[in-house]
Amino acid sequence: MKQFFQIFALIKPYWVRAAWNVVFNILSAFAALFSYTLVAPFLGILFGTQPVVTEPVPLRLSAGAMIHNVNFFLSKVVTEHGRVEALLTVAILVVIMALLKNGFAFLSNWHMAPIRAGIETDLRKQLYRKLLRLPLSYYSEARKGDVMSRISADVKEIENSIVSSLEMLFRSPIVVIIYMVTLFVMSYKLTLFVLVLLPVSGWAIGKVARNLRGISFGGQRRLGSIMAIIEETLSGFRIIKAFNAEKNFTEKFDQVNARYFSIMKKVHRRRYLSSPLSEFLATIVMMLLMYYGGRMVLNHTSNLSSQEFIAYIVIFSQVIPPAKTFSLAYFNIQKGLASFDRINTILNEEEPIKDTPGALPLREFNDAIEYREVYFKYEHDYVLRNINLKINKGSTVALVGESGGGKSTVADLLPRFIEPTKGTVLLDGHTVQDYKISDLRNLMGIVNQQPILFNDTFYNNITMGMDVGRDEVIKAAKIANAHDFILSTPEGYDTSIGEGGNKLSGGQKQRISIARALLKNPPILILDEATSSLDTESEKLVQDAMLHLMKNRTSLVIAHRLSTIKNADEICVLHHGEIVERGTHTQLMRKKGYYHKLQKMQSVE
Numbered sequence: 001m002k003q004f005f006q007i008f009a010l011i012k013p014y015w016v017r018a019a020w021n022v023v024f025n026i027l028s029a030f031a032a033l034f035s036y037t038l039v040a041p042f043l044g045i046l047f048g049t050q051p052v053v054t055e056p057v058p059l060r061l062s063a064g065a066m067i068h069n070v071n072f073f074l075s076k077v078v079t080e081h082g083r084v085e086a087l088l089t090v091a092i093l094v095v096i097m098a099l100l101k102n103g104f105a106f107l108s109n110w111h112m113a114p115i116r117a118g119i120e121t122d123l124r125k126q127l128y129r130k131l132l133r134l135p136l137s138y139y140s141e142a143r144k145g146d147v148m149s150r151i152s153a154d155v156k157e158i159e160n161s162i163v164s165s166l167e168m169l170f171r172s173p174i175v176v177i178i179y180m181v182t183l184f185v186m187s188y189k190l191t192l193f194v195l196v197l198l199p200v201s202g203w204a205i206g207k208v209a210r211n212l213r214g215i216s217f218g219g220q221r222r223l224g225s226i227m228a229i230i231e232e233t234l235s236g237f238r239i240i241k242a243f244n245a246e247k248n249f250t251e252k253f254d255q256v257n258a259r260y261f262s263i264m265k266k267v268h269r270r271r272y273l274s275s276p277l278s279e280f281l282a283t284i285v286m287m288l289l290m291y292y293g294g295r296m297v298l299n300h301t302s303n304l305s306s307q308e309f310i311a312y313i314v315i316f317s318q319v320i321p322p323a324k325t326f327s328l329a330y331f332n333i334q335k336g337l338a339s340f341d342r343i344n345t346i347l348n349e350e351e352p353i354k355d356t357p358g359a360l361p362l363r364e365f366n367d368a369i370e371y372r373e374v375y376f377k378y379e380h381d382y383v384l385r386n387i388n389l390k391i392n393k394g395s396t397v398a399l400v401g402e403s404g405g406g407k408s409t410v411a412d413l414l415p416r417f418i419e420p421t422k423g424t425v426l427l428d429g430h431t432v433q434d435y436k437i438s439d440l441r442n443l444m445g446i447v448n449q450q451p452i453l454f455n456d457t458f459y460n461n462i463t464m465g466m467d468v469g470r471d472e473v474i475k476a477a478k479i480a481n482a483h484d485f486i487l488s489t490p491e492g493y494d495t496s497i498g499e500g501g502n503k504l505s506g507g508q509k510q511r512i513s514i515a516r517a518l519l520k521n522p523p524i525l526i527l528d529e530a531t532s533s534l535d536t537e538s539e540k541l542v543q544d545a546m547l548h549l550m551k552n553r554t555s556l557v558i559a560h561r562l563s564t565i566k567n568a569d570e571i572c573v574l575h576h577g578e579i580v581e582r583g584t585h586t587q588l589m590r591k592k593g594y595y596h597k598l599q600k601m602q603s604v605e
Contacts, residue, residue: 145232180195360434414524
């Protein structure tokens with residue numbers, strides 16, 4: 001129930017629309033009620049089973065007064081124009097009431113449309129913003145396909161199952177309440193009898209729907225697994241084909257898909273059960289009412305006449321469809337709440353990296369970066385141990401060592417992609433946590449081993465939203481040795497580079513990344529093995545671009561190819577998360593330790 005109230009809270013921005021929806025639902029219900037109450041007394045007057053009313057009574061908010069005046073109007077029509085003319089008049093009135101009823105129903109749904117679309121849009125907006133705020137460590141555990149499933153399929157399920165049910169919940173209770181009050185005024189004995197039967201029907205429906213939410217949760221989780229496999233398949237398509245692994249992936253997909261089929265079969269069967277079950281129970285209630293009420297009328301133990309009993313039955317029959325809709329909405333809500341639970345696991349995820357209260361603005365870098373006794377672990381084992389490192393302004397410090405030694409982790413601590421488990425990282429004497437995150441990251445340019453490019457134009461990939469002129473973009477591209485190959489494409493800087501830059505070579509991708517960093521013109525650079533995956537020719541072009549990029553800047557370089565960092569001011573060798581050697585290239589070669597061993601392994605002259 002807590003989750004359901006959370007969904008109702010999403011309606012708050014649309015409360016005016018919701019209010020109009022309720023108003024038009026009330027008007028629609030009254031229009032329908034008037035047409036039903038009009039027919040029964042007219043039939044009594046028409047066929048002589050009800051006395052003619054010759055005098056009206058003063059208008060007041062009373063069911064008896066309104067019924068008396070309606071009977072007076074009908075009696076007057078019969079007396080003055082005859083029975084046939086009166087029949088036509090009543091038929092026209094009923095058609096007008098039907099038009100009003102359906103017109104008001106349309107207007108209520110017209111106001112519901114922006115509520116449904118708005119809640120779906122708002123949920124996606126919340127999820128996307130939350131995904132951008134979550135730390136990198138979250139995505140090392142979460143499967144991208146499952147996250148995509150939650151922001152697409154689960155949000156859509158909420159729209160289909162819950163938000164679509166809101167219109168039922170706004171309309172059905174109003175209609176039921178108005179009709180039940182009318183029935184109570186007509187005969188409180190019969191209505192009390194009905195009120196005893198309805199909870200029994202509700203209990204039976206609720207018992208069937210109770211575990212639908214749990215089953216649906218399992219189904220949505222399996223759908224997330226399917227999306228994850230599809231995402232992995234598309235990402236690793238080349239490798240799957242190269243290793244003839246199509247059969248293995250097909251079997252893996254079929255297994256997960258079969259489990260999803262099994263779960264969803266149960267879900268759909270339970271949903272399909274809701275309509276016939278509610279209709280069957282409604283028929284039982286209707287027949288019991290006809291038997292009990294009919295016996296009272298025949299035995300003259302009720303205040304209802306025969307035609308009033310017919311009207312009572314007609315009005316009660318109109319209670320059944322909204323009550324049935326209400327039960328169907330309950331089934332849908334139980335299914336949708338499972339998706340809402342999955343979305344809430346993301347929305348309620350802790351955000352460990354955020355601005356601290358009173359965070360300081362940061363506009364420039366003046367002195368030094370310092371790591372003091374820094375330790376870091378993801379779960380159990382420490383990835384970094386006792387890291388002490390100082391990077392003075394304008395200097396270049398390189399991190400080398402075997403893969404998995406903690407080099408990238410050291411770099412990720414500086415822009416606060418992750419937080420140290422123990423120890424501190426300082427910039428100009430303040431811990432990085434003291435500064436506003438956006439200001440801190442504005443001072444840094446990052447070039448990764450695997451260039452991150454987007455399915456957009458060269459121009460937009462280089463600017464990344466920065467408000468700069470085209471001349472500045474071209475200048476950055478020229479320095480990064482990217483201008484010539486950009487101009488060779490059909491539309492130059494306005495050419496789309498494909499998803500992830502798949503239309504470009506590795507060297508071209510990296511030079512676009514360097515152009516992006518150059519355009520940002522940051523005082524601090526983080527270069528994460530930026531040339532490790534390139535061929536010799538591309539490496540030379542990228543290396544030349546990197547030298548331009550590093551000029552007059554403070555650089556933290558993660559190096560795989562040691563030839564790229566010979567001129568660094570200090571080289572730190574990481575081994576099992578600890579700095580085991582440090583010094584210049586010449587000093588470390590003289591020591592003949594880890595660095596010397598790495599050089600020999602790479603056959604560096």
